[in-house]
Amino acid sequence: MIAADPILLNDWHAVAKVEDCPPGKILTTRLLGEDLVLWRPLDPQAPVQAWQDRCPHRGAPLSLGKVCDRTLACVYHGWEYDPTGKCVLIPPHPALEPPAGAQIKTYHCRERYGAVWVCLGTPSADVPPFPEWDEPNCLQILSEPIHGNASGFRLVEIGIDFTHFRYLHNQTECNPQVHEDFQVEMTTDGITVCERHFPDADSQGKRVTYTSTSSMKIPHPLRLYSYIEITQGPYKGRFAFLTAITPVEEEKSVQWSFTATNMDKAMLPQWLVFNQQVQQEDVWMAERLQPKRMPLIPPTDNKWPADLHVPSDRSSVTYRKWLKQIGVTYGVC
Ligand code: FES
Ligand SMILES: [Fe+2]
The missing domain is CATH 2.102.10.10 (Rieske [2Fe-2S] iron-sulphur domain)
Known part of the structure; x- marks a missing residue:
């Protein structure tokens, strides 16, 4: 069982x-x-x-x-x-x-x-939909899966954490100022984070410079859809990402990333290296967070002091509350 x-x-x-x-x-x-x-x-x-x-x-x-x-x-x-x-x-x-x-x-x-x-059970629906994958003339990219000793919920949370880019990915990305304009909504269909506008980014010698808008959806506890439009820089184009986290065990996961994009195909080899590096940095961080399991709001146990939340953490706060509401108990605390 x-x-x-x-x-x-x-x-x-x-x-x-x-x-x-x-x-x-x-x-x-x-x-x-x-x-x-x-x-x-x-x-x-x-x-x-x-x-x-x-x-x-x-x-x-x-x-x-x-x-x-x-x-x-x-x-x-x-x-x-x-x-x-x-x-x-x-x-x-x-x-x-x-x-x-x-x-x-x-x-x-x-x-x-x-x-x-x-x-492993009785499928409640078909394999996660990803209609953008089948759009004509788009590149279909299945990235190398990344294995991590981390709860899958930790990996999803990093995907919706907007204020870590400039720090954790300091060597990899030039990314926007900390921004406050995103909106988070919890509905019966999950969580939506939208209208995240990046101001003009300055390159500061980093490899990626862009302005973009994006939205994200979490329709399921271990699944994140992200839609980004990059309007300048080497990776100009529309990107749809399906990030599916596979729970190997409560504190072990695999991050799978599926991308559909109309970016310039010539930039693909460079983008693959960039994307893989960003993802590996996320998994590296998730593996080092304590506790290993995702602390819910309110927590399931009190062995660890509660995390501190500030306004820019509101997407992850909403995610943690939602996991609690829908009764997730595996890989959380
Ligand atoms: S055939 Fe004997 S253990 Fe499989
Ligand atoms: Fe990240």
């Missing part, structure tokens, strides 16, 4: 790049504390499978096995399982009907935006 909130259990989480799951390949991953094996039969048309990484015979990790055409064979005694997770062959007894329990726990699995998405 996985001890996570239904809102996380019944949601889709990115767990691998599709390109890393060719026919015949076996991968392991971990989601909400559950070890998973991902594999694709040798048929290139066959979908990726996501299963509990445990053979019910003696408990061997199935990820140590091998793909035999359209079955996955366990490394220990060679029991073979078809794509529905049903045992179809017990080699020492080829004529024996496998026992009723010879069935692997399988999970919902989809391939979208270049990633493999898994739901």
Whole structure:
């Protein structure tokens, strides 16, 4: 039994790049504390499978096995399982009907935006929508996922924290003055942060100079959509980002970033390096915050002194209150 909130259990989480799951390949991953094996039969048309990484015979990790055409064979005694997770062959007894329990726990699995998405519970909706991904003439970018020893909520919070740019990303970005004009709204559909206008930024010798406007939405506890229009500088263009944080465990996460943009393709290699560096700095910071779990408002326990909030923290304050309201208990305190 996985001890996570239904809102996380019944949601889709990115767990691998599709390109890393060719026919015949076996991968392991971990989601909400559950070890998973991902594999694709040798048929290139066959979908990726996501299963509990445990053979019910003696408990061997199935990820140590091998793909035999359209079955996955366990490394220990060679029991073979078809794509529905049903045992179809017990080699020492080829004529024996496998026992009723010879069935692997399988999970919902989809391939979208270049990633493999898994739901451990009953999906409450489809894979997160990202319509901008399919707009004509846009660049579709799936960044390298970033692993961090941090609560996923810490990573989302950094994404909506507007006053850290100039400091945490000091070497990476030239960013705006601390600004006070953004509005935060909590509705039944989540949180919206809008009309964040950057004043003209001065370059100060940094690599990025721009003015822009943006808006953000958090429709789900571990998902952030950001829309930015950059009106000058090397990365001029419209950007839509889907940031999906995968909860590996309560204090371990993976940050997945999907970008759709009409920026100049020639600038892409440079932008990829820049974007990856900014994200790595965010994850680096999240890993070092104490407590490791996200303190809610009001807190769930009082082991740590309460964080201090000032007006420019209002997006993260709203996020913490919202997580409390919707009853999140996993990875928070
Ligand atoms: S443990 Fe898998 S076949 Fe025996
Ligand atoms: Fe950041």
